[in-house]
């Protein structure tokens with residue numbers, strides 16, 4: 178064939194490809210079965226806007242704006258709908274096989290390079306959840322794990338006192354909560370002391386975990402365009418890939434070490450013990466054990482850091498709330514030892530409301546997670562949705578909708594209290610204004626806030642999360658007065674929403690001046 182012929186052929190191929198892309202985009206925007214759903218035409222015509230926002234860590238913010246503009250259901254990609262109504266939680270995530278709701282979308286399920294509970298298909302998920310010990314994640318178990326949380330909280334508080342209170346220097350609480358939650362996760366999973374709090378170092382593990390989540394976002398995108406999957410693997414910055422691989426290799430080494438070690442009888446109830454106890458003889462493979470240890474280290478540390486940092490940030494920004502919570506904690510007990518999980522749960526309704534309000538404004542899993550409709554046609558929150566559509570409740574958007582909450586962007590724990598409860602707390606802490614703040618929120622749709630998701634694939638670690646969240650925050654305000662610092666040398670983000678979110682939030686430094694409590 179002549180050169181002219183070749184050129185003409187390649188031109189024709191380019192024109193054909195362009196026609197295909199444009200034709201497909203037009204079909205998606207105007208003729209697709211989801212065409213009648215509200216949303217921007219650009220997002221409906223191609224997944225590119227979704228993908229670029231996810232890669233930039235801005236997807237949660239864009240989705241919130243889209244819901245503000247278009248309402249409770251928005252078409253956010255050619256084949257995906259995002260919901261912000263409460264009923265969608267039940268319709269998407271519950272019912273069906275094992276009450277697991279619709280199956281996870283492949284893009285989310287396979288965003289890792291290992292198969293854990295999180296990534297398993299529904300059948301394997303049931304097998305793994307049974308094998309890995311529901312008991313290990315029960316409330317009773319979490320109460321036993323409290324001693325580990327208390328031990329590391331004591332260490333964190335003593336380090337903060339030595340390094341910052343005595344030296345009058347502000348502490349970056351993002352780092353310290355990361356140290357704490359990582360130490361707790363490693364101990365609960367592997368009986369390993371990572372020593373982050375002790376050595377006061379930003380352990381390379383933590384950076385590796387953050388890298389891991391960034392890469393997962395990239396991999397997630399690549400799953401939407403199957404041929405690009407291997408290409409993206411090749412294009413991903415070598416340093417990111419290397420860090421992620423190093424992280425997984427190091428965890429594997431730690432697991433190997435743990436399996437060759439016999440634990441003392443009074444400290445032998447970590448996850449590996451629970452998994453090995455029933456698991457291996459009933460068919461749990463070594464790869465599955467490793468994958469789930471990695472999952473626990475990832476899922477248990479970053480989510481908790483988000484919650485603790487979110488609460489600290491919103492408390493520092495809202496002096497009245499901080500004053501009320503401090504008053505409740507300090508009036509309820511006469512010594513720090515009394516601040517146990519059980520006591521805080523029963524006796525500190527204001528603190529518990531602060532934690533719920535934090536989860537509303539800073540949901541650790543900001544976007545989704547998405548599922549795929551696998552029935553010919555189904556109703557989700559009253560909307561008929563065709564088979565094959567990806568669907569999810571977008572937590573960040575749902576939790577900040579005016580249709581769900583009065584003053585949705587304000588941090589107001591009072592919205593979680595009944596008028597009666599608020600009156601009693603007000604009396605206890607001598608603050609009669611507290612009860613007046615409650616009535617305006619009676620119409621709030623509190624049940625839309627589901628940080629742990631619902632149904633058979635919900636968060637298995639929620640009991641431990643509540644132990645950690647309550648104990649750490651109560652003991653922080655028992656010990657210290659706190660105030661945010663914003664100086665060139667000690668930066669702090671201004672607004673929680675400025676931060677990026679990939680699979681999880683990428684948190685920025687937040688410097689707090691801690692002083693010994695004055696009353």
Ligand code: HEM
Pocket residue numbers: 294295296306472473476477478480481484540541542546628629630633634635636637638639641642
């Ligand atoms: C505030 C803290 C936490 C939040 C908001 C949270 C949230 C979530 C969410 C939303 C899921 C479901 C994701 C999906 O459906 O795709 C999940 C799953 C999971 N979480 Fe958590 N999590 C938290 C803390 C923890 C902790 C402390 C642990 C470990 C002890 C943990 C372990 C897991 C595991 C193993 C799964 C997978 C469960 C399964 O698929 O069966 N999480 N978490």
